[in-house]
Amino acid sequence: MTIGRSCIDLYGEQVGGRLEDMASFAKYIGGSPTNTAVGAARLGLRSGLLSRVGADHFGRxxxxxxxxxxxxxxxxxxxxxxxxxLVFLGIxxxxxxxxxxxxxxxxxMALDVxxxxxxxxxxxxxxLINGTHLSRPNVFDACVHACTIASQAGAKVVFDIDYRPVLWGLTGxxxxENRFVADDAVTARLQQVLPLCDLVVGTEEEVHILxxxxxxxxxxxxxxxxxxxxLVLKRGPHGCVAFPxxxxxRLDDGVVGEGLQVEVFNVLGAGDAFMAGFLRGWLRDEPLAACCRYANACGAIVVSRHGCSPAMPTWEELQVFLASDQRPFRLRDDVALEQLxxxxTRAGDWDELMVLAMDHRSQFEALCAQAGADPARIATFKALALRAVDRVAxxxxxxxxxxxxxxxxxxxxxxxxxxYWIGRPIEMPGSRPLDFESSPDVATELATWPRNHVVKCLAFYHPDDPDDLRERQERQLLRLQDAARKTGHELLLEIIAARAGAVDDHTVARAIQRFYDLGMRPDWWKLEPSDSADAWRNIxxxxxxxxxxCRGVVLLGLSxxxxxxxxxxxxxxxRPLVKGFAVGRTIFADAAARWFGGEIDDExxxxxxxxxxxxxxxxxxRARSANIERHAAADCAR
Structure with missing residues (x-):
């Protein structure tokens, strides 16, 4: 359990200039204890936070x-x-x-007993308590009270010195960003918690103030x-030293954790990641050398990324990082690690996904034309889809x-x-070669979308398309994936091959393999229905x-x-990887035609x-349940 600061980090998205010249900011959760709680959870520890937030949008x-x-x-x-x-931060x-x-x-800062x-x-x-939060008497009393209860209950007490002179009123x-101002009163205040502690972690400047x-x-x-x-001394690129x-x-006579040589992009949050990594080992009674190794690796990963809490590695990611002896100095150029x-770290778990697809545009325009209805009514009909899904879900x-x-x-x-899961199309309807229904710079368009909108892109694509057509479509899709990653959106790639050529049991799998060979990693695939078990097995x-x-596959309907x-x-x-369906015209075509024609009302x-x-x-x-039962029966028979 971490205790103390929990805030909003507003990170400047422009790098290499003054904070005065930054024009846009990314929003993350922040505050050292909050960052460490997130880092610990990603590494497999059960973590919680004791703090206060406002009754406002940011608190929610x-x-x-x-x-x-x-x-x-x-x-x-x-x-x-x-x-x-709030905290505004820049690089x-x-x-x-x-x-x-x-x-x-x-x-x-109003936290109290x-x-x-x-x-x-x-x-x-x-x-875990943090030194910065001890600057206020009410928070100091709350932290000491919590640590006393924990110690009496046999729990470990961890102290992250975490010194920010500005929050003690010692700088303008x-x-x-100033990390050190000597002050006897601060030293005296911080030293009061030491008798309660089982682990103390800090940089050299923080050790100096303590x-x-x-x-x-x-x-x-x-x-x-x-x-x-x-006592654990953090030494940045030189690693750390533990003193049991x-x-x-000499400092090097302690238990030394060797540093990792990576490009420093952003030091903010690295100490919180270090703490999470150290705790992952220490709380599970691993050797000090292993604890230091985890801590240094977590810190190295985070200094290479934008943000604090979102940069924290997962346990799987950390293991892959530590197992590799071939990593780029500029760590965020490690494509495989960034993909992992x-x-x-994607939000949500979708074991099944049943979607009402109402993203059609040209089809609705055609329905309006047939009924002689005003196309402005399309928006009203589409709003009914949410009510329908909610009625079922x-x-x-x-x-x-x-x-x-x-x-x-x-x-x-x-x-x-x-x-509910929300997908949103980016393609120009019916375009082949693929074109986008937005700004020519697709990243500019995605930057205006809420983060929870999954980018859906339909490509009429066949692996045997003519080279120039295939390559043009692939360039567009690669641009789209890059934009989606940079704006933090998941990507659903819909492939329709049947309209572009003959299809057998290997066609769609070949198309998918081609995209993987190009470096694409869509979060979701949306694929044509097929009655061939071999085709699905290949996919x-x-x-x-x-x-x-991969999140999985959803079936499209094709009317x-x-x-x-x-x-x-x-x-x-x-196939376990097939999670459900995203079907539209099979569901809405009849109702839409009658509604636009005035035969039925909204209800x-x-x-x-x-x-x-x-x-x-x-x-x-029913289909999924039957297959689960069949697999269970087969397992029992074996």
Whole structure:
């Protein structure tokens, strides 16, 4: 359990200039204890946070993001009188990282003893406090009270010295990046918690403030006089040194963790990652050398990335990093590691996905023309789709909608308040070669989309297309993937091969392999239905061999009759990687034609959409359940 700061980090997206010249900012959760809680959770530890957030949008974002990360929010109180704290951060050069803290009368600085639930504290095996938060008497008292309860319960007490002079009022507010100002009162305040500690971690500057002097060995000895805790000295690119006992004559006589040589892009958050990595080993009683190795590796990974909490590695990612002896100095150029980071930190878990696809544009225009209806009515009809999905799903996970921004924007806006998966098309309808329905710079368009909108792109693509056509489409898709990664959006790639050439049991798998060979890693695939078990077997084999973290496959409908789709479900559901369907015209075509023609009203249209969608939902679930039962029976027989 970490205790203390929980805020919003607003990170300048322009790099290499003054904070004054930064024009846009990325929003992340932040605050050293919050970052460490996220890092610990990603490394497989159960973690929780004790703090306060405001009763505002940012406070809700912190709660939601912590939940997505698997961090317990049982100790996060909502303060109705104060706002959530903010920090503006910038990356100017490898040595300059301007910071402005907006923390006057903020929620987390109002934490007090009344926020400390003894039972919650006793549920933790370790409690972590941070030095910066001890600058206020009420927070100091809360932290000491929590540590006392934890210690009495047999839990470990961890102290991250985490010294920010500006938050002690020792520098101007524009000097947030300053790491050291000597001050006897700060030293005295910090030393009061040392008798409670089992582990103390800090940089050389932080050890100097805690020890009361700028000679590192002397400062360590002064700390040792007040605590028997394990002391860990962070030394940046030189790694770290741990001192379990008496402080030796030389720093290198401690337990040394060798540093890792990587380009420093952003030091902010590296210490929090170091702490998470160290705790991953230390709390599981691994040797000190292993703890130091984890810590240094986590710090090295984070200094190579933008942001603090989002840069934290997962356990799988850390293992891959440590197993490699061939890594680029500029670590964010490691394509495989960055892909693994992306794939293992995506939000949400979609074991099944049943989607009402209403992203059609030209088809709706044609329906309006046939009925002599005003195309402006398309937006009204698409808004009914959300009501239909909600009627079937009733807030359950595993449901979603595909909606476009041209006619479906009102429905997309309304969907923000629902828990459903949202996909949104980027392609120009019917384009071959592929073109985008937006700015020629597709990244500029995606930058305006909410982060939870999955980018869907339909390509009429066949592996035997003429070279010039195939290569043109591939260039567009590679541009799109790059844009989606840089804007933080998942990508669903829809492939329709049957309209471009003959299709056999290997065609779609060959197309998928071609994209993987080009370096594409879509989060989702949307593929044509097929009654061939061999075709699905080939598809699944190809995806698993190239991307073990792929979200999965959903079936498209191609306006097939309901009975044909239900029959195709029986074959596709046998493959675990096929998660469900994203079907549109089979469901909406009849209701839309009658609604545009004035034969039915809104309620009747919703009834019809919900009924047809519900039939496919039940058919898919029956098919999947039958296959699960067959596999279970086969396992028992073996």
């Amino acid at each position: 974002f912190i709660r939601e993001q912590l939940a997505r990360e698997g961090v317990s929010t049982a100790g996060v109180a909502t303060d109705p009188e104060r706002l959530t704290a 100017r050069d490898p040595d300059t990282f301007p910071l402005i803290f907006y923390r006057e009368n903020c929620a987390d 009344s926020d400390v639930d003894p039972d919650y504290i006793r549920s933790a095996g370790a409690v 507010r524009d000097m947030g 020890g009361g002097g700028t000679d590192t060995l002397a400062a360590l000895r002064a700390i040792r006089e007040r605590t028997s805790a394990l 006992d008496a402080i030796p004559a 980071h992306w794939a293992t 009733r807030g359950q996970p595993g449901f979603g909608l595909l909606l476009d921004g041209r006619y479906g924007m009102r429905a997309l806006e309304a969907a923000a308040d629902y828990p 699944e084999r190809t995806i698993v061999a190239n991307d073990a973290h 097939a009759p309901e009975e044909e789709l239900v029959a195709s479900f029986q074959v596709a559901a046998a 009747a249209a919703v009834d019809d959409l919900a009924a047809r969608f519900g039939v496919l939902v039940e058919a898919w679930r």
